[in-house]
Amino acid sequence: MTTTDAESTPAVPKIGEEILSVTSLVKHFPIRKGVLQRQVGAVQAVDGLTFNVTRGETLSLVGESGCGKTTTGRLLTRLLEPTSGEIVFEGRDISHLREGQMRPLRRDVQMIFQDPYGSLNPRHTVGKIVGAPFKLQHVKTEHGVKKAVQELLELVGLSPEHYNRYPHEFSGGQRQRIGIARTLALRPKLIVADEPVSALDVSIQAQVVNLLEDLQEEFDLTYVMIAHDLSVVRHVSDRVAVMYLGKIVELADRVDLYEKPMHPYTVALLSAVPVPDTKRKAKQERIRLQGDVPSPINPPPACRFHTRCWKAQDICKAVEPPLVELAPGHQTACHFPENQGTETPAAAVDQAKS
Amino acid sequence: MTEPIEEVQDSVQRVARGEAFLDVRDLKVHFPTDDGVVKSVDGISFKLERGKTLGIVGESGSGKSVTSLSIMGLHPPGVARISGEIFLDGQDLVQASREEVRLLRGKRMAMIFQDPLSAMHPFYTVGHQIIEAYRVHNKVSKQVAKKHAIEMLDRVGIPQPDRRVDSYPHQFSGGMRQRAMIAMALSCDPDLLIADEPTTALDVTVQAQILDLIRDLQREFNSAVIIITHDLGVVAELADDIQVMYAGRAAEYGTAEEIFDEPQHPYTWGLLGSMPRIDRERSERLIPIKGTPPSLINVPTGCAFNPRCNYAHLNGGASETDRPELLDTGNGHMVACHLSPQNRQQAWETDIKPKL
Numbered sequence: 001m002t003t004t005d006a007e008s009t010p011a012v013p014k015i016g017e018e019i020l021s022v023t024s025l026v027k028h029f030p031i032r033k034g035v036l037q038r039q040v041g042a043v044q045a046v047d048g049l050t051f052n053v054t055r056g057e058t059l060s061l062v063g064e065s066g067c068g069k070t071t072t073g074r075l076l077t078r079l080l081e082p083t084s085g086e087i088v089f090e091g092r093d094i095s096h097l098r099e100g101q102m103r104p105l106r107r108d109v110q111m112i113f114q115d116p117y118g119s120l121n122p123r124h125t126v127g128k129i130v131g132a133p134f135k136l137q138h139v140k141t142e143h144g145v146k147k148a149v150q151e152l153l154e155l156v157g158l159s160p161e162h163y164n165r166y167p168h169e170f171s172g173g174q175r176q177r178i179g180i181a182r183t184l185a186l187r188p189k190l191i192v193a194d195e196p197v198s199a200l201d202v203s204i205q206a207q208v209v210n211l212l213e214d215l216q217e218e219f220d221l222t223y224v225m226i227a228h229d230l231s232v233v234r235h236v237s238d239r240v241a242v243m244y245l246g247k248i249v250e251l252a253d254r255v256d257l258y259e260k261p262m263h264p265y266t267v268a269l270l271s272a273v274p275v276p277d278t279k280r281k282a283k284q285e286r287i288r289l290q291g292d293v294p295s296p297i298n299p300p301p302a303c304r305f306h307t308r309c310w311k312a313q314d315i316c317k318a319v320e321p322p323l324v325e326l327a328p329g330h331q332t333a334c335h336f337p338e339n340q341g342t343e344t345p346a347a348a349v350d351q352a353k354s
Numbered sequence: 355m356t357e358p359i360e361e362v363q364d365s366v367q368r369v370a371r372g373e374a375f376l377d378v379r380d381l382k383v384h385f386p387t388d389d390g391v392v393k394s395v396d397g398i399s400f401k402l403e404r405g406k407t408l409g410i411v412g413e414s415g416s417g418k419s420v421t422s423l424s425i426m427g428l429h430p431p432g433v434a435r436i437s438g439e440i441f442l443d444g445q446d447l448v449q450a451s452r453e454e455v456r457l458l459r460g461k462r463m464a465m466i467f468q469d470p471l472s473a474m475h476p477f478y479t480v481g482h483q484i485i486e487a488y489r490v491h492n493k494v495s496k497q498v499a500k501k502h503a504i505e506m507l508d509r510v511g512i513p514q515p516d517r518r519v520d521s522y523p524h525q526f527s528g529g530m531r532q533r534a535m536i537a538m539a540l541s542c543d544p545d546l547l548i549a550d551e552p553t554t555a556l557d558v559t560v561q562a563q564i565l566d567l568i569r570d571l572q573r574e575f576n577s578a579v580i581i582i583t584h585d586l587g588v589v590a591e592l593a594d595d596i597q598v599m600y601a602g603r604a605a606e607y608g609t610a611e612e613i614f615d616e617p618q619h620p621y622t623w624g625l626l627g628s629m630p631r632i633d634r635e636r637s638e639r640l641i642p643i644k645g646t647p648p649s650l651i652n653v654p655t656g657c658a659f660n661p662r663c664n665y666a667h668l669n670g671g672a673s674e675t676d677r678p679e680l681l682d683t684g685n686g687h688m689v690a691c692h693l694s695p696q697n698r699q700q701a702w703e704t705d706i707k708p709k710l
Contacts, residue, residue: 064557065528171646201413202584206628206642213639228557231587235630235640258632272562274587275633276626278610288566289559291513292527 019190019222020076021052025085027071031297044296045071047246048085050323053190058216058223060233062269063243066293069226072243073192076224077111078102089190107137110188114195116175120167126153126178127163133185152181156211173204180211187219194226209236230273234258239329242266245296245304248323252330262326262337265305303335311336373441374401375578376425376546381438381448383420383429390651394420396602397438399680402595404545407572407579409593409610411586411625413647417602418582422548424448425580426465427455442546461491464539468551470531474523480507480534481519488541506537510567529560533567540571547572548580553588565591586629590614598622601648601658604680608687618689618698620663623706641709657692664705668697 026049028042046068053059061069074080076087078094087095094105113119120129130149134141141148150160156177167175176196183191196212197205209232215221227233233240234254241251242263250263261267268287289308294300300307306316315335323333326340383395395417402408410418423429424436427447440447442462447455467473475483484503485496492499500519507515510533523531532552539547549568553561569592572579581592589596589610596613598606598621606619617623627641645662648654656674660666666673669692680690691698 064559173646201647202586203413203624203628203643204646206640207644209630209640210642230558231630231632234632234636254636269558270632272558273632274561274565274585274591276586276590276614276629276631277633278590278614286562286566288563292529292560293557 017055018052019055019090020224021086021088022076023050023086023088025049025072025075025087026083027068027075027080028083041297044246044299046075046082047299049246049248051241051248051251053222053224055189055222056216056220057238058225058236060225060227060237060240061243062227062230062233062240064228064269064293066245066296067243068246068296069228069243070194073111073194073224073226076190077109077192078105079111103137107133107139107186108189110183110186110191112176112179112183112191112193112196115199116172116179117167117199119179120175122167125164125166126158126170129167129178130182130185133182137186139186148185149181152185153178155184155215156181157207171204173200173207176200176208177211180208180215184215184219188221190222190224192224192226195228196225197232198227198229205232212236230269242269245293245299247304247333248331249305249334250330250332251323252327252332256327256330260327260330260339262330262332262339263305263334264309264311264336264338267338303333373444375404375443376402376580377439377441378421378425379439379441381421381424381440382436383417383424384435385433386435387651392650393602393653394650395424396653398597398599398602398604400595400597400604400607402546402578402580404578405572405576406594407581407592409589409596410580410582410599411584411589411596412599413584415601415647415650416599417650418599419550421599422465422550422580422582425546426459426463426548427452428465457491460487460544461542462544463546463548464542464544466532466536466539466547466549466552468554470528470535470555471523473535474531474538476523479520479522480526480538481521484519484534484538484541487538491542502541503537506541507534509571510534510537510540511563512537529556529563532556532560532564536564536567536571540575543575544577546578546580548582550582551584552581554583554585561588568592586614586625598625601653602650603658604688604690605659606689607680612687616687616702617706618683618687618702619659619691620665620693620701621659623702623710624662626710627706637709657690665693665697665701668693 025046027046028044030039031041031043032038033040049072061072063069075082078097082095085095086093089109127146127149130152131145134145134148150163153160153162158174158177197208200208216223225236237254239253240257241248242265244265250257250266257266261270268289271287291308294307302318302320303316306312321333321335323331325331326337379399380397381395382397385392385394398421400408412418425440425447429436436448438448481500481503484506485499488499488502504515504519507519512518512530512533526534553564556564565588581589583589593610596608596610597604598619600621605621606613613622617626624643628643630640643662648658654661656676657678660673672692678690678692680688682688
């Protein structure tokens with residue numbers, strides 16, 4: 001599903017224009033100690049992200065645990081307030097809006113959560129859960145809320161008779177569908193999906209992935225997908241941003257990223273994915289990264305990946321590589337990128353310095 | 355550890371008797387509950403030799419973990435009804451007393467759990483827990499055991515093992531905890547190692563490290579390994595043989611090559627089709643299995659997979675009434691399916707193979 005072949009309707013602004021743009025987004029969680037609760041440090045969960053999302057596309061954020069992808073998702077939906085930086089949604093700066101000012105926007109920006117068990121109130125019926133957005137936003141529906149909810153349930157592949165059931169009566173995959181129905185209730189423009197399928201069984205995972213794709217086509221949705229499974233990400237995304245310790249290290253088209261990864265971390269990630277093919281067992285060349293991801297409380301200076309990188313040299317410990325466009329639409333933050341076309345590493349360094 | 359010569363003689367005798375190192379025959383594990391009997395495992399059989407790896411694949415609730423817990427004798431007494439036979443090196447574990455099985459655990463067989471945070475005791479240091487396990491089976495002083503624990507931690511790649519041995523589990527990262535648990539499981543050189551979703555909770559780069567580690571250690575100790583997972587990529591990396599489980603029974607059994615290159619069971623086809631593949635051309639759509647896994651209290655009659663199967667109608671109603679047995683299709687590749695060989699071949703060639 002590319003942005004070009006998706007249909008645009010007159011009511012919706014044009015496909016391909018920017019819907020969300022993020023500039024130097026930072027979120028530090030303070031660490032406080034002692035009686036006076038003085039700040040002694042900060043978890044640098046997200047540390048300077050710049051990217052934008054165009055209407056109708058799927059942008060995925062990938063990375064290992066602790067890289068800040070979930071925090072980014074929560075910042076985009078303004079469940080968290082950024083420490084600094086700017087989030088512009090449809091031309092409006094939403095980075096520091098108050099709760100009340102945010103509320104009308106919640107119609108347009110919705111979230112799908114990872115855990116289908118934790119994200120549904122066990123004491124509410126499905127009807128109440130999926131109908132809640134209408135009530136909260138005081139939206140009047142043509143044939144009443146119940147009818148609208150039943151239509152939504154059908155849309156996500158559940159039966160309208162499920163209206164009066166409780167979440168515990170459903171399996172994990174069905175619960176995730178309930179969550180998706182709730183997300184879709186007010187026809188949002190942007191959906192932030194935080195690991196929407198990682199808690200599901202393989203066969204169910206495929207059903208939900210297909211559902212998300214169908215809904216995107218039907219309603220011209222824009223997705224920001226947060227995931228760690230690189231095979232799933234490749235399947236659903238148009239563009240992919242790879243994160244490491246609160247920073248984007250590489251941002252590119254799906255095809256470019258998977259075929260010509262430039263950042264060593266991306267290369268290592270891709271080589272580590274276990275492939276269900278017995279013939280590759282012997283010849284598969286795997287890059288073994290040493291150790292674990294360093295703590296975001298005290299991240300390594302300059303290039304944050306240099307402690308685990310096999311190409312690291314002195315410059316990586318001293319100068320932070322900026323995220324620059326090394327090929328059309330392919331941004332990488334590395335002094336010594338892989339798979340480079342025409343440019344030499346030296347040129348990239350020069351560009352970095354200027 | 356026994357002398358190599360003795361070991362060889364042992365296995366020669368076993369082979370002469372037609373027994374494998376681990377021989378599970380018609381194992382059933384049922385849990386009586388208020389709602390009815392949960393048939394978590396309902397008649398499975400497999401064999402495993404030393405130095406080989408068996409992968410057990412299936413979705414949640416297919417009975418894979420219950421199988422491994424019954425081999426380890428970890429079902430609390432009175433809760434599960436276990437029948438069938440489990441022979442470990444000729445000794446029947448189902449009939450053995452709890453005390454006998456307890457003495458085998460650690461020395462003869464050990465297990466790596468999915469979640470190391472809940473599998474390790476938060477109150478004791480990592481070293482203490484490894485030392486305790488080691489001293490149960492070896493009459494050695496604490497100092498010697500501690501030295502051994504440090505060696506094991508070093509072996510699994512934990513940096514500064516002499517300092518880390520006195521750390522508590524919460525001071526370790528997820529990957530390090532998993533390593534520490536592997537160190538604990540391997541501290542007495544077990545002959546059989548069961549790894550239940552050993553990498554599911556881990557990041558992909560750490561997962562790669564742990565899989566390499568398990569492979570290296572198996573080579574070194576010549577243990578038999580059972581790896582239980584829902585990730586087909588992981589089994590393809592490690593397993594020699596694969597058993598695909600569905601609703602408490604084996605749907606298909608074969609070598610890794612057979613399962614991945616010529617799968618026979620519609621459920622295996624479904625699993626392979628559901629998975630986006632990073633090593634292939636990107637497909638426009640995934641091919642999911644319709645419906646949801648069945649409740650184990652109320653397993654569909656006939657073939658448990660029939661409500662979700664696209665080919666059940668080809669069998670003249672047999673899928674709804676008769677439970678298919680796991681039968682050999684030649685060279686040890688076994689499948690439990692009513693489809694006739696011609697129909698199966700045709701479905702595979704025309705519908706499935708081009709899309710995978």
